[in-house]
Amino acid sequence: MMTDRRTSPYGFRVEAESEAVPEARRKILALVRGWDVTLPDDTLGDLELLSTELITNAVRHTDSSCAVVVRWTGVRVRVEVTDVSPARPQRCHGALEAEGGRGLVLVESLATAWGSAPDPAGKTVWFELGPSDGTPPPWSTPGKWTITTDSGSATSGYLPAWAEDDPTEAHVPLDQLPERLAGINHRNFFEGPMLPLTAPDVWEGVEEDAVFEGSIDCNPYDPDPGLRVPVVNLQVCVGRWILGLDPQRVAEVAAKLRTHADFLDEKVRPALIAAREDWAAHPA
Template sequence: MSDTISDTCPPTFGFRVEAESEAVSEARRKIVALVRGWDVPVSDNTLDDLELLSTELITNAVRHTDSSCAVAVRWTGERVRVEVTDVSPARPYRRHSSPEAEGGRGLLLVESLATAWGSAPDPAGKVVWFELGPSDGTPPPWSTPGKWTITTDSGSATSGYLPAWAEDDPTEVNVPLDQLPERLAGINHRNFFEGPMMPINAPDVWDGVEEDAVFEGSIDCNPYDPDPGLRVPVVNLQVCVGRWILGLDPHGLAEVTAKLRAHADFLEAKIRPALIAAREDWAAHHTD
């Protein structure tokens, strides 16, 4: 990776962390060393927070999945951004009754120290991210529209179109030449959208009922995917936690929308009156 900031190639780096205790400490040291090496304008206190929050997110990812996770570290031009992707679809949330659980003490630290943070569904599981840096009340843009470029350590460069809606810039420098195919295969232009919050039961994931989003997802484009249909923007729609409808083109999305609208009308016109009648009948005939 480059050791200094470039106006055309903002620093970014990604790596995998294995599900081993020593791997977490190695990962946090790597993250801090990367940011120091980029010579970005962040204070020593910010680097301390970076180490602490990186440790929390990575530890949660490997502890609660018993699997490796993927880490991405970026300089947005204003902030340091760390993203951790793991295989569990369960989004982090604060559990007041269990401070040692995921989303307990760790989430409190993230909320108190990070300039911004969040999580999003991913076909592989979920992404949890945080940013450290100045805050003006609005987050900085995640990408520079127009063009991405991956430059290898041999000096060759591969470029492509970076759409304005993409939330990430795959630009990278000094990539080992033998790793270029892997980097290209991993390019994903993505824009998340939210869904309504609903009370969700997931006995195989957590106990009790949790508020979670339904029918949220993302617009995705994977320009080097083996499937030509995924090389153009599609919608990946998460019906509920861990359940996806993938690869929707405009016609497919219209079909899903029509079915949801028809089902909403059915629930309102047929099921709601039937429920009211059933409750009234039950109250009239049932005795405790």
């Protein structure tokens, strides 16, 4: 049966059970076929394979359920899988390591585009399938979002071109409209440099993770007027954020980072070299 593409985005939860992954794969394929999008059969086969790999990785490596969102960008099919682990897949020596190994190599080789982003629940790994002109399409259609209630009333707002999600929804119970509006978050993630991190009181050893990654966020119905316009939220490192930055404060943080980078390079590094040379000259 054909389904309306306005069901995009479509989300559901996948439990950490052996039969859940095949069921999720079939659900995704049936949904996309119902949208009647112009994807050839081999691309639909890739959709089935890559969906299986991402969902399997999510439940196998966390032993927990995961959330799946399927959306039509207007050009491509996009599948997002969110699990409870903050550890994101990383490229290493031309291959992909961390969770899933082979599965993530498949994702990189078959997907038109793919990536990962931090999420309050853990992380989201996503892929897109469809035509490629060398630049990925926006994650949502710029212009306007509309939430329609079951009573027929509609609330609309501006949807920025950079937003990763379209909050458009239909048949929302009227008494749930305030909750839906409060939850609207226009967001665009950006990555930070990978550095070796350790937290002696939390885990042993060293883990490579991103620092100063974050997102541009706008919450048009937030009680704080300062968050109703786009701000930058910076995660200093895992679980540590600098929140609500306006353009001036972004510039201030950037200036401090540049100053600190210069301090590390011009002061700390020479001092370290001198200390190491001094240490070598005076063995214990």
